[in-house]
Amino acid sequence: MxxxxxxxxxxxxxxxxxxxxxxxxxxxxxxxxxxxxxxxxxxxxxxxxxxxxxxxxxxxxxxxxxxxxxxxxxxxxxxxxxxxxxxxTDREQDHAAFTGTVRLGAPDAYSVHIAAPAMAGLLRRYPQLSIENISATQRARQVRSGLDLEVVVEKPEIRHATASHLTDYALRLYATREYLERNGTPQSASELSEHPLNYYVESVLTVDDLDRAVARLPRMRRGVASTNILAHVTATLAGAGIGLLPDYVARQDPRLQPVLAEEIAHPLSYWAVIRPDAMRNPAVEAVYRALAEAGPDEAGPGPTGQTQIAPGFS
The missing domain is CATH 1.10.10.10 (Winged helix-like DNA-binding domain superfamily/Winged helix DNA-binding domain)
Structure with a gap:
């Protein structure tokens, strides 16, 4: 027809x-x-x-x-x-085209440090727009689940959707100066086995690339294992061990010192998953464009000069 x-x-x-x-x-x-x-x-x-x-x-x-x-x-x-x-009409000035609510699903570290600043800028430009951010660290959903746009770790294999690269980052080892002075600074990867690792709970981790991040490490006992990166960061800052953390999060807090920076780095990427029907919405497209232009360098420190970390990170 x-x-x-x-x-x-x-x-x-x-x-x-x-x-x-x-x-x-x-x-x-x-x-x-x-x-x-x-x-x-x-x-x-x-x-x-x-x-x-x-x-x-x-x-x-x-x-x-x-x-x-x-x-x-x-x-x-x-x-x-x-x-x-x-x-x-001038579409850039037609704020009526950018109204309603856009639902974004993304890992929490990305949500807090990258998406939130980008969305704040977008909302200043289009004050009638509303953003709902649902935080989760998981694979892209194969079927539409009420989200207009998803951000996931590693390039997804998904039907009836487009995957678009957003930005790169790396997982690296960090500890506080006090912890390293008290327990010794590892000089080689083999010495890491003497230290506890703050990272994800292996049995519930569903993102393969995050699971592979520990493959280059020796067998380390777990310090604080959690599905929430807030626990990794907070435990590391409290001296509970060495944390395997996103570099763009850790480098904002001067209390966190890199460990074996030249040897241990696991590169990762963030990808946007967009379904064709969602991209017909000008507001969804505007959110995607804002995310595509953002990156870890846009993540600024909190008002005290140290990272302000919100619950639910990934």
Whole structure:
């Protein structure tokens, strides 16, 4: 079936733009909020459009609403209309295009040190936009789960989505000066076996690249093992052992000293996972662009000159 004809597009412009909003946001309530109408108006417009097109444009899915093939073609037509209308105004000044809520899933260290500053800058530019950040260190989800954009460690293998490289970092060993003076500074990797390691709980770690980070280390007894990097950092600062920490987090706190910096470094990358339907939303695209331009160098120290670490890191 071809795209909707010109008569349908002109007679049902409100319905088409409503479908575009639902297709981007995945939920009637979210679309209604972005359009400034109520839920029943969205439902009525979608039903009207389906009658005009002679078929279903959306089907209920586990995480909201998904476009049918007909709905996809209708959305493509709506996007062309939106693009043409956008040429009549300065899109950079059209803050109405950047409203609603964008849900971002990301590891906590990335969320706090990279995403939060980037999102703060974006919200100053588009004050009507809202960001929800769900923190977790895990593989990219194979099915849409209510998130508009995911940031994961290591390049993911995922269907029906695009993976885009964001930035690189490394895991390195750190300890406090007091700990090293009290327990001795390792001069070689073999001497690490005399020290406890603050790192993840092996049995619940689901990211292979984070698991492989300990492969070059000798067998070390565990100090504080946790699923939360806040515990790694806090335990290391408290002198509980040597921490295997993200370099862009540790280098912000002068109390943390690198250990065997020339020998031990595990390179890692952050990747954004974006599904095509989400990227049709200008607000989601704006969030992605802000993240793509950010990086570990944007992570600044707290007001005291030391890292301000929030709970839930990864």
């Amino acid at each position: 071809n795209a909707p004809d010109l008569r349908v597009m002109t007679d049902h412009l409100d319905e088409l733009m409503t479908l575009l909003a639902v297709g981007r946001l995945g939920r009637y309530t979210a679309a209604a909020e972005s359009l400034g109408v109520n839920h029943s108006t969205v439902s009525r417009r979608i039903s009207s459009l389906e009658r005009a097109l002679g078929g279903r444009v959306m089907l209920r899915a586990a995480s909201g609403w998904a476009l049918t093939d007909l709905g996809q073609r209708a959305v493509e037509a709506a996007e062309k209309i939106e693009e043409a209308m956008g040429g009549l």
